[in-house]
Amino acid sequence: MNMKTIWITGGSSGMGKAMALKFKQEGWNVAISGRNEERLQEAMSELNAINAGQAMSVQHDVRDYEGCAQALADIVSAYGPVHALVNNAAGNFVCPTLDLSPNGWASVIDIVLNGTFNCTHVLGKHWEAEELRGGCIINMVASYAWQAGPGVAPSAAAKAGVLNLTRTLAVEWGYQFGARVNAISPGPIERTGGAEKLVSHVKEVERIRRNVPLGRFGTPEEIADLAYWMASDEMRYLNGDCISLDGGHWLNKHPF
Incomplete structure (x- = not known):
């Protein structure tokens, strides 16, 4: 049986790396990509320690369409058709909107929205050329996509x-x-680095924790388990949905 191949952007750390480890443990060929070669190689050392599937890394910037196309070509050259993609690469920072510069706005939009389009579009072209059916894309979003947030x-x-x-x-x-094509909306997740960028004060971290009805932050491994389940044949009828894995955090916005 031919192994399936998944491409995970932003796969060198946090949730991306956890997903890469999970899919490789389950026997998939895993390709991680990102901008930082040193981080990619550190993640590869963990992936190579798993005695299942195969793994590779590709250095590129999701904001560069041609770079995304070349990254996919490198993956296809190594493993053949790519069956799944996780658009995990992201960028964010807290800033009042009136203090936001045009460059700050453009930087986040370019990574998150345009980067997701770039990788998704080159994969769609690949599926079309290969006449491949039954593929899967998982996009990482956040509850403020529909709830907003200051x-x-x-x-x-x-x-x-x-x-x-x-x-x-x-x-x-x-x-x-x-x-x-589905999405995951993670809540506050530990060991990802994102929380440290958005919240620096210990009291604020504890306030967020209290606002999670289940009383804790999630783990990258829990996100990875969900991503694998969503990509599996067990979920072959799941399409166009967004699953929030956040302990109920998005439902509870009132501080105690």
Whole structure:
């Protein structure tokens, strides 16, 4: 049986790396990509320690369409057709909107929304050329894509765009490729680095923790388990959906 291959952007750390480890443990060929070669090699040392599947890394910037196309070509050269993609690469920072520079806005939009489009589009072209059906795309979003949130205007706008792209392609590419396109909305997740960028004060971290009905932050491994389940044949009828894995955090916005 031919192994399936998955491409995970932003796969060198946090949730991306956890997903890469999970898929490789399950016997998939895994390709991780990112901008930082040193981080990619550190992640590869962990992936290579798993005695299942195969793994490779590709250094590129999701903002560069041609770079995304070349990254996919390198993966295809190594493993053949690519069956799944996780658009995990992201960028964010907290800033009041009036203090936001045009460059700050453009940077986040370019990574999150345009980067997701770039990788998704080159994969769609690949599926078309290979006449491959039944592929899977998982996009990483956030609850402020539909709820909004202060200080994260570019990320909220970009994630809203990604969520709508997810649903649009679930219909369009469902018909065209028999493909499934879904999204995950993680809540506060430990050991990802993202929380440290958004929240620096210990009291604020504890306030967020209290606002999670289950009383804790999630783990990258829990996100990885969900991503694997969503990509598996068990979920071959799941399409155009967004699953929140956040302990109920998005439902509870009132501080105690």
